[in-house]
Amino acid sequence: MANKIKTKVLSFSQGHHKLVFFCLDASHIWNNFAINRRVEDKDEGYQRTLSPSRVKKIAKYVSGGNTLPLSILVSLEKGKYRLENDFILLNNEPDIGWIIDGQHRVAGAHESKAKVILPVIAFLELNPEEQIRQFVTINKEAKGVPTSLxxxxxxxxxxxxxxxxxxxxxxxxxxxxxxxxxxxxxxxxxxxxxxxxxxxxxxxxxxxxxxxxxxxxxxxxxxxxxxxxxxxxxxxxxxxxxxxxxxxxxxxxxxxxxxxxxxxxxxxxxxxxxxxxxxxxxxxxxxxxxxxxxxxxxxxxxxxxxxxxxxxxxxxxxxxxxxxxxxxxxxxxxxxx
Structure with a gap:
């Protein structure tokens, strides 16, 4: 396994946040980013539990030759990546960042065993509070996100x-x-x-x-x-x-x-x-x-x-x-x- 994953990158800003855009194989996202299935009574992480039925449906959808054009939103941890001219070098190791939105698409594409390249938007070095804020803001109206969360x-x-x-x-x-x-x-x-x-x-x-x-x-x-x-x-x-x-x-x-x-x-x-x-x-x-x-x-x-x-x-x-x-x-x- 290579120490770095190198891919083309585009940097931009929105408000006070610095972001980057790149494309990555779904299996790399699955292996290197935390899906972070939140467990009851564990005061860490913030993602809702993955729905196996949703993952299977997406896997079947992808296996049928269909596309997943929407971007995956992640947060990259400090020290887990390096920007180098028009490229980003990602550490090829677990937990280099968190998936804020799109965890079911990543899991489904990975389970399909097909080689699926997904677009990724990454926040750079969000603190845990900001990760939570982004998750709540993005998922507030999404189906299946419990009010209790x-x-x-x-x-x-x-x-x-x-x-x-x-x-x-x-x-x-x-x-x-x-x-x-x-x-x-x-x-x-x-x-x-x-x-x-x-x-x-x-x-x-x-x-x-x-x-x-x-x-x-x-x-x-x-x-x-x-x-x-x-x-x-x-x-x-x-x-x-x-x-x-x-x-x-x-x-x-x-x-x-x-x-x-x-x-x-x-x-x-x-x-x-x-x-x-x-x-x-x-x-x-x-x-x-x-x-x-x-x-x-x-x-x-x-x-x-x-x-x-x-x-x-x-x-x-x-x-x-x-x-x-x-x-x-x-x-x-x-x-x-």
């Missing part, structure tokens, strides 16, 4: 608006919960693959939790990150203890989009009653509150449908039960004058 990437980018900061905090909470073996959410929040039974997508978790931690607005905003994590985790642990039948169900409504959304809507009510009556929010104290409605039939939530209206209805049903059961005890807890 964008939320997962937010923590790697400079966050500006209050809304973005709230989403970033929600992602951090999710990361903490899904990695804690003692948490009710351990291994249950996914950002790349589609959620299976008993799992939540990071997109769903973020969408429901971000409003709670929105600065100067969310009811959990005044609490620290650790306290926010504990409040959400304690809540779900108490739900597990109070409603074991529904929690342990393989297709638990507690981890479905509508059910999770409804329970988070009711969290404010449970939190308020707990502080008012119990003066704390431990798992045991939450359990005392939830025990007032331990007869509640969550099976009805599976029949209520999906969407925002169904979520609101489910939350209202549980909240009403709580309020009716706790109204007397709440009145008795008021200060005597």
């Amino acid at each position: 964008y939320y997962d990437l937010l923590k790697h980018l400079p966050i500006g608006t209050p809304s973005e900061r709230a989403k970033e905090r929600a992602v951090d909470i999710a990361d903490t919960l899904k990695q804690d073996e003692e948490s009710s959410f351990f291994g249950r929040i996914v950002s790349i693959t589609s959620p299976q039974k008993g799992e939540l997508s990071l997109a769903t978790f973020t969408k429901k939790i971000a409003p709670l931690v929105f600065e100067n607005r969310g009811f959990l905003a005044s609490y620290s990150m650790n306290e926010q994590v504990k409040i959400i985790d304690n809540y779900y642990k108490a739900l597990k203890n109070t409603f074991p039948k529904y929690y342990k169900d393989d297709d638990s409504v507690f981890f479905k989009t509508t059910g999770f959304g409804a329970l988070i809507r009711v969290l404010t009510t449970v939190f308020s009653y707990c502080l008012k009556i119990k003066k704390g929010f431990t798992v045991a104290e939450i359990g005392d509150i939830l025990n007032e409605v331990n007869h509640f039939n969550f099976d009805n939530w599976k029949k209520i449908g999906t969407g925002n209206a169904a979520e609101i209805q489910a939350a209202d049903d549980l909240r009403t039960e709580l309020e009716e059961s706790l109204s007397t005890e709440s009145d008795e807890s008021r200060i005597r004058l």
